[in-house]
Amino acid sequence: MSRFPQIGFRWVKTVLSCFVACLLVADGACAETVFETDTMTDEELRRFRDARVAELKRRAQETKPEKTAAGTIYRIFYCSLYYTPKESGFTAERGFDATPISAHGLRGKTYPQSFLQAVKMEGFGRLKEAVDGCNYIRYAGKGRYAFARETLGNKGNVLVPRSSCAISKRNGRLRQGSTLKIDSPMILDATGSAEWIAGDTGGGVHPLQIDLYWGEDEPMGPVGRQLARPAGTRMEYAFDVIVTVK
Numbered sequence: 001m002s003r004f005p006q007i008g009f010r011w012v013k014t015v016l017s018c019f020v021a022c023l024l025v026a027d028g029a030c031a032e033t034v035f036e037t038d039t040m041t042d043e044e045l046r047r048f049r050d051a052r053v054a055e056l057k058r059r060a061q062e063t064k065p066e067k068t069a070a071g072t073i074y075r076i077f078y079c080s081l082y083y084t085p086k087e088s089g090f091t092a093e094r095g096f097d098a099t100p101i102s103a104h105g106l107r108g109k110t111y112p113q114s115f116l117q118a119v120k121m122e123g124f125g126r127l128k129e130a131v132d133g134c135n136y137i138r139y140a141g142k143g144r145y146a147f148a149r150e151t152l153g154n155k156g157n158v159l160v161p162r163s164s165c166a167i168s169k170r171n172g173r174l175r176q177g178s179t180l181k182i183d184s185p186m187i188l189d190a191t192g193s194a195e196w197i198a199g200d201t202g203g204g205v206h207p208l209q210i211d212l213y214w215g216e217d218e219p220m221g222p223v224g225r226q227l228a229r230p231a232g233t234r235m236e237y238a239f240d241v242i243v244t245v246k
Helices: 006-023 042-062 113-122 185-191 224-228
Strands: 066-068 071-074 078-085 124-131 134-141 144-148 164-168 179-183 195-202 209-217 242-245
Touching (some): 042 078, 042 224, 113 124, 113 224, 185 209
Parallel strands (some): 078 124, 164 195
Antiparallel strands (some): 124 134
16 A cells, blocks of 8 residues: 555655756756757758668568557658648748749739748648638649638548648558557657547658648748748657557
8 A cells, every 4th residue: 555645645746746847947947858850950851861761661671560459550650740831920020031922823812932832842821811711722733822711631621730640642551541549759748649540641751651730830940941840849750659550
């Protein structure tokens, strides 16, 4: 039997947790999670990613998935993030190219050039002002855009932040609509979610990649890969993940 009654034990745990949290405080602010990719240049990140993906490809050839009562377990996938960029974040004051331009499908309306570039990369973008009830624009391919009422997956399903994810069209192991339990402390800390629905596909997604939908956010910054990163998290890739397909 515990030396402490249950309520006392919880109180002790709370005090200890607060003590540990205080140890992480520097100059009045809690220390942030340190990511392996934080200090990498774009080129260093590409080399790092390619090396880790090569490791996973070898593992995929050498190992088989585990069949369990909870589902099929894979240790060969890696995760990344995609998001819906908000037009409000693409300002000249933040260093973005805010030159107003139009494109085919936008009915002559103009938007910051860097915003349209981000929409082309991410698929959808959130407008500051709705157009005929549409709060979004989407990239329709070949330099064309279109207005949209919601952010959708490739089957017309609405994407849910921290729940929907995209898989490759060339992924022979996962099916669209599958429920994926992703065991990763990094992902849980960054998104607060361990369960995802494969609700989207992408031609640019690697067969071993699971692209997690972050939701709407302003971009992290105007330089290099920051344009394709939401401001709300510094996580870029998670390679040490265990994926259970239910």
